[in-house]
Amino acid sequence: MVMTAVLLFVAACGKGEPDKTAKEAATAGQAGRTFTTESLFSGVRLFHEHCAQCHGPEAQGHPDWQNPKVAAAPPLNGTGNVWKRDKQGMIAIIKNGVMRNGEPVMPAWKGRLSDREIEDIIGWYQALWPPEVYERWRKANASETAPSG
Ligand code: HEC
Incomplete structure (x- = not known):
């Protein structure tokens, strides 16, 4: 919970003592997760620029995301189902x-975001996941490790 609060602060603000906050995030005892300051801040910046209008500024998802009648963006902060996808599956959907009924409900980012940028975004929202969610994902995707670099 403390971990989440720290990271939500990063998510919400992205300013003010960035180095200190990112280091706290990086060392808050998340087994298997390693982050660089650069990749976290790149991820949060890109997320706010491109994804937050649908997925919410803290990746909390649209309030109606569980309503099957509307195509509302689900949470990516660990409270939804995105942990069921392996890394390649996340990259692919991004x-x-x-498309739903011939309409794009989520835009395609191919050619608009680089592989590195997509990795940074995934690394950032995975940093928001509670440890047990990350652990579940890691076990389900044993070959996957934290983003390199
Ligand atoms: C126009 C709104 C919109 C934008 C902008 C958007 N998304 Fe989405 N996203 C959605 C919707 C709606 C879904 C659910 C689609 C469905 O019904 O399967 C989704 C699904 C996803 C999923 C799968 C979630 C899951 O639970 O499996 C991921 C990952 C994702 N988006 C990442 C991103 C990222 C990263 C960005 C920014 C680069 C982004 N999205 C931008 C609307 C959006």
């Missing part, structure tokens, strides 16, 4: 977007 690159290709999602």
Whole structure:
């Protein structure tokens, strides 16, 4: 919970003593997760620029995301189902977007975000996941490790 609060602060503010906050985030005892200051801040900046209008500024998702009648963006902060996807699956949906009834409900980012930028965004929202969610994901995707670099 403390971990989440720290990271939500990063998410919400992204300013003010950035180095200190990112270091706290990086050392808050998240087994298997390693972050660089650069990748976290790149991730939060890109997320706010491109994803937050649908997925929410703290990746909390749209309030109606569980309503099957509307195509509302789900949470990516560990309270939804995105942990069920492996890394490649996340990259694929971000690159290709999602069509429903011939309409894009999530835009495709292929050609608009680099592989590195997509990795940074995923690394940032995974940093928001509670440890047990990350652990569940890691076990389900044993070959996957924290983003390198
Ligand atoms: C126009 C609104 C919109 C924008 C902008 C948007 N998304 Fe989405 N996203 C959605 C919707 C809606 C879904 C659910 C699609 C479905 O019904 O399968 C989704 C699904 C996802 C999923 C799968 C979630 C899951 O639970 O499996 C990921 C990952 C994701 N988006 C990442 C991103 C990222 C990263 C960005 C920014 C680069 C982004 N999205 C921008 C609307 C959006």
